[in-house]
Amino acid sequence: MMDVAVHGRAQISSWYVLLFEGDYTPQEDDTAANIVARATEITAYVAGTRQALTVDAAVAGATDNADNLAEVTLNANKTVHGFAIVSAAAKGATTGVLLAIQKLATGRAYANGDVIKVPVSLALTNPA
Template identity: 40%
Template structure:
């Protein structure tokens, strides 16, 4: 399968998902007949009191509305389809297990969005270059959350959404990622650095 998996096989991917010929895993979708995988992962860096304590990789759950967006961009319906050009990261404080039916509209209440950080809006997922090896993301441009004064704060995960405003119930949700372990008892001034990578690749 070529590196341009999504461009060259958008119609086939759409047909396989539409006909439910896939297996869902914690990190994405396995299109068994195509031998292809679509999924993502998040690297989480924990900076407490100015010192990096842990670096961990957490697998995502791709959300149905995000998958539909990818399909509509790669294989647009007659009349065209508006592509989302910027994504954002939003942490959550609820002990929530991601479900693929979660939507951007439900996220703030269902997962209990965490908003006690110094930035005035959700940090952008800054993607520095075009995908050339079947993956894309903000590697080398991690989004950094500086926690606001107060606490202790408990963080359980993060979502990728298309709306920038804290607490927004608009837009599209792409992925939800439970951290490999909860970040407990964080305090004002602590930081959390997040990188997210989405991959479409041959599963062989």
């Protein structure tokens, strides 16, 4: 964000939800290039690409997708351990930017045909 605001770098206008099935704990050196393999991205779902993240206007440094949850319809039994927000739409893509990653407290099992609705909240905070 600093590069966009201060250095004139191009803004990334589209973000996508990546679900993962590995029991993976996010690391500081995670990137879009390595997260697919490290966390084991789930690609067994009906849509041909990752689901777009559509968020509401930011208020007080925070935004979410409560009005437009990302929905993924599985076409295989899977256990979801977390999700990430990335800038590349293609399933399995290792290009682009990793914005955020979140591991769930416990994995959640889903069956073939289940629809997973993914709530996302993003906030800028001042670390104390």
